[in-house]
Amino acid sequence: MIERQRTNRQLGDTGIILVGPKFPENIGASARVASNFGISELIVVTEEVFDQERMLKMATHKAAHLIREMRVCATTAEAAEPFHFLVGTTARQGRHRPQDQTPREVMAELAPLLAGNRIGLMFGPEDSGLSNEDLDLCQFASTIPTAGFSSLNLAQAVAIHCYELYTAVHSHPFAAVPTSAFANSHDLEGMYEHVEQALTRLTFLHDTNRIYWMRNIRQFLGRFRLKKKEASMIRGVCRKLIWHKGKEQDMASEKEHPVEEATL
Numbered sequence: 001m002i003e004r005q006r007t008n009r010q011l012g013d014t015g016i017i018l019v020g021p022k023f024p025e026n027i028g029a030s031a032r033v034a035s036n037f038g039i040s041e042l043i044v045v046t047e048e049v050f051d052q053e054r055m056l057k058m059a060t061h062k063a064a065h066l067i068r069e070m071r072v073c074a075t076t077a078e079a080a081e082p083f084h085f086l087v088g089t090t091a092r093q094g095r096h097r098p099q100d101q102t103p104r105e106v107m108a109e110l111a112p113l114l115a116g117n118r119i120g121l122m123f124g125p126e127d128s129g130l131s132n133e134d135l136d137l138c139q140f141a142s143t144i145p146t147a148g149f150s151s152l153n154l155a156q157a158v159a160i161h162c163y164e165l166y167t168a169v170h171s172h173p174f175a176a177v178p179t180s181a182f183a184n185s186h187d188l189e190g191m192y193e194h195v196e197q198a199l200t201r202l203t204f205l206h207d208t209n210r211i212y213w214m215r216n217i218r219q220f221l222g223r224f225r226l227k228k229k230e231a232s233m234i235r236g237v238c239r240k241l242i243w244h245k246g247k248e249q250d251m252a253s254e255k256e257h258p259v260e261e262a263t264l
Helices: 002-011 024-036 052-059 061-068 076-080 103-113 154-171 185-201 210-222 228-256
Strands: 014-019 041-045 071-073 085-089 119-123 140-142
Touching: 002 154, 014 024, 014 076, 014 154, 024 041, 024 052, 024 061, 024 154, 041 061, 041 076, 052 061, 071 076, 076 119, 076 185, 085 103, 085 154, 103 140, 103 154, 119 154, 185 210, 185 228
Parallel strands: 014 041, 014 119, 041 071, 085 119, 085 140
Antiparallel strands: none
16 A cells, blocks of 8 residues: 555646547546546647547546646647656657667666656647657657558557556655756757747858757757756856857848948
């Protein structure tokens, strides 16, 4: 009982993010799974208004509170903002996607980070999965290994990841006090915006290579698990670069078009 209470406390700040789900039943079934494993928040990224009764039917009374308290967001970035670490689930592989791991491998890395940090498990639409833009927000990519046919029901994928996280927390020593303050998604996205602005002013980024280089920069910096103070420092450096580049351009413009002195 004590062990279960400890695990539930650690999972209390974990959230399930469903991006563009197609069926209310899958939302309800995902809520039921989240409740089974002590996860306290359900977030849905959608513009649709789903039938609450159909969601509640699959959630059952045990998880009804997650449906009634469900947060609905217009964009994935908005849903991701409060979380310090995000796991993007995907069956697709690609050169420019985060290095994929199994759910067990990902959760083993996440378990020591739970104390004092918010963890988000992100799942894409049933028919297409998460986009590259969604995965840009994630520090981890998780792929469920299957024998040939890789497609799983949304609630099944949620269940596998929740179970692996729950198991990983059980096997990891409990850290009651966080050792550091990591940057959350809101902090990181602000930092990446300044990095992109600075690199654009320095002419390193152009419209033809912007997505490629920013995705690589995200993956590179994401490996360092930046703290809030470090993300703020990088933003400060970028702001200074932008300011100096602006001054250089102003000085160059003055040399090309000097202001004529007024004649007496």
